[in-house]
Each structure stands twice: as structure tokens, then as C-alpha cells.
Amino acid sequence: xxxxxxxxxxxxxxxxxxxxxxxxxxxxxxxxxxxxxxxxxxxxxxxxxxxxxxxxxxxxxxxxxxxxxxxxxxxxxxxxxxxxxxxxxxxxxxxxxxxxxxxxxxxxxxxxxxxxxxxxxxxxxxxxxxxxxxxxxxxxxxxxxxxxxxxxxxxxxxxxxxxxxxxxxxxxxxxxxxxxxxxxxxxxxxxxxxxxxxxxxxxxxxxxxxxxxxxxxxxxxxxxxxxxxxxxxxxxxxxxxxxxxxxxxxxxxxxxxxxxxxxxxxx
Ligand SMILES: [Zn+2]
Ligand SMILES: [Zn+2]
Numbered sequence: 001x002x003x004x005x006x007x008x009x010x011x012x013x014x015x016x017x018x019x020x021x022x023x024x025x026x027x028x029x030x031x032x033x034x035x036x037x038x039x040x041x042x043x044x045x046x047x048x049x050x051x052x053x054x055x056x057x058x059x060x061x062x063x064x065x066x067x068x069x070x071x072x073x074x075x076x077x078x079x080x081x082x083x084x085x086x087x088x089x090x091x092x093x094x095x096x097x098x099x100x101x102x103x104x105x106x107x108x109x110x111x112x113x114x115x116x117x118x119x120x121x122x123x124x125x126x127x128x129x130x131x132x133x134x135x136x137x138x139x140x141x142x143x144x145x146x147x148x149x150x151x152x153x154x155x156x157x158x159x160x161x162x163x164x165x166x167x168x169x170x171x172x173x174x175x176x177x178x179x180x181x182x183x184x185x186x187x188x189x190x191x192x193x194x195x196x197x198x199x200x201x202x203x204x205x206x207x208x209x210x211x212x213x214x215x216x217x218x219x220x221x222x223x224x225x226x227x228x229x230x231x232x233x234x235x236x237x238x239x240x241x242x243x244x245x246x247x248x249x250x251x252x253x254x255x256x257x258x259x260x261x262x263x264x265x266x267x
Contacts, residue, residue: 011103011185014092023091028084031192035076035160038196042156042204056267057206059229064155064205072151076160079167086171090178099178101185108182116183120191121242123180124173129246131169132239144169151203154232159199198242202228211265214258221245226261230254 012023046054047063064072094101102108135145147163154161162170177183177191201208207226213219223244231238237254240247247253254260 011091011094014088014095020088020092023088024081024084026084027087028080031083032077032080034193034196035080038200039076039156039159042200046156046204046206054206057208057264059205059207059226059264060153060233062153064151064153068151068153069155069157072155072157072161075147075162076157078164079160079162079170082164082167083171086168086174090175093175094178099175100180100182101178102182103184105184105186108184112182113184113187116181116187117191117194119181120173120177120183120188121194123177124191124195125240125242126246127173127176128241129239131172132241135166135169136236136239149232149235152232154203154205154229156200156204158203158232159196201225202241205229207261207264209265211262214261214265220248224261226264227253227257230257230260
């Protein structure tokens with residue numbers, strides 16, 4: 001593929017309504033394929049192929065109900081379309097010179113490329129924690145976040161199961177990052193793989209880390225599937241995403257979190 005073809009696919013022409021629709025579809029389909037690969041693999045591993053072997057690591061003993069899983073998949077389909085809408089709007093703003101997305105990989109070198117991915121992970125963790133706290137405000141929760149909390153025993157497909165308003169908030173990391181610092185579309189794509197992988201892991205329902213994690217410094221920093229499944233179980237507490245730092249700083253970890261992690265990992 002020539003470099004101009006790569007540029008065109010990273011940066012489509014947005015002159016007509018048909019260009020917009022095509023780009024929304026392209027973003028939604030590529031997001032949907034990535035999501036299906038990650039969530040589908042987690043589903044097959046946890047609930048089909050390795051079910052007996054992993055059963056003791058299931059954080060909540062029951063399996064998610066079939067109708068809940070189908071609802072999560074329906075909501076997730078809507079979410080990837082909304083990601084397409086936010087994505088095309090951000091690309092349109094970039095064409096007008098309003099963002100800092102850059103296309104020439106050599107312009108900023110390898111160090112910045114990888115640093116921009118790390119920055120986006122840290123930024124997203126902070127963005128997620130605080131927008132998540134806001135989504136739990138009593139005036140906002142019912143119309144923006146209750147859809148996600150209908151999954152009280154989440155499956156991997158709950159990772160993108162959002163109400164439309166929450167999907168817009170979740171997609172907001174893309175325009176936010178590209179407005180704050182230079183980032184290449186490929187760097188953002190690598191971030192998205194991290195994002196969907198971590199998100200699916202947090203909703204899959206299984207604790208994968210060893211018990212020793214909670215006794216080490218890493219356990220105070222890294223978030224765990226137990227942490228997020230407890231958020232779905234109790235609705236209050238454990239608002240973090242990748243790291244447990246904001247929950248510790250703000251005192252919002254569920255009081256039973258560490259004990260629950262130890263219980264799940266010693267069965
Ligand atoms: Zn969740
Ligand atoms: Zn929540």
C-alpha cells in the first residue's frame with residue numbers, strides 16, 4: 001500500500017454528506033470488529049472453552065442471563081455507531097486545523113509516538129474516573145448511566161453497553177486527546193486496543209491476577225476485574241478504570257474491595 005493510500009485511509013475526504021456517512025460507517029465497523037474480537041474471545045474462553053477450569057475464578061458465581069447478554073450486545077452496537085459520529089466530527093475539525101492530530105510519523109519521532117500513547121492512557125484514566133463520578137450524580141444517573149448498570153453481573157459484552165449520552169462521554173477521549181497534544185492516528189489506534197482490551201477484561205467476570213498482587217505496590221496502582229465487577233454489583237464505589245490511584249486518593253474504593261479480591265483469588 002502506498003503512503004498516499006495510507007494517508008487517505010487514515011484521513012478520509014469529508015466534502016459531501018456521503019463522505020461523512022462512509023466515514024461514520026468505517027469507524028463504527030472497525031471499532032465493532034475490534035470489540036467483537038476482544039469480547040468474543042473473552043466470552044469463548046471464560047464461558048465456553050475454559051468454563052470448568054476458570055469457574056472458581058468467576059467473581060460472581062452465577063452466569064449472566066441470556067437476555068442481559070443480548071441487551072449488552074444491542075447497546076454495544078449503538079455505541080460503535082456513536083463512536084463513528086464523534087470520530088467523524090473530530091476528523092472534520094482536524095481538517096479545519098482545530099486539532100493536533102499529525103499524519104507524518106517521522107515528524108515527531110518514535111519517543112513521542114510511544115509517549116503520546118502513555119499520556120493518553122493516563123489522561124483517559126483521569127477522564128474516566130471524573131466523568132464516571134459525574135454520571136453517578138442523581139440528576140444524571142437515570143438517563144445517562146443506568147443502562148450500563150442494568151448489567152449487575154456483567155459479561156464481556158457489557159464493556160460498550162452504554163446509553164447514547166454515556167457513549168458520547170466515553171468517545172470524548174478522542175477529541176480531548178487530539179486537542180491537548182500532538183498524536184498520530186496509529187498511536188491513538190494502539191491506545192484503543194489497550195482501552196478495549198482492559199475494558200473487556202474488567203467486565204468479563206473473572207479475576208485473572210494472582211492473590212500476591214494485592215500485597216504488592218502494583219496492587220495499589222493497577223485496577224482489577226474484581227474492582228469493576230463490584231462496581232456493577234453494588235453501584236457505589238470503585239469508579240476507576242485502568243488504575244486504582246484516583247479511587248485511593250478520593251477514598252472511593254468499596255470498603256470490602258481488598259478482602260473480596262483475596263477471597264476470589266484463594267478459592
Ligand atoms: Zn462497567
Ligand atoms: Zn457506574
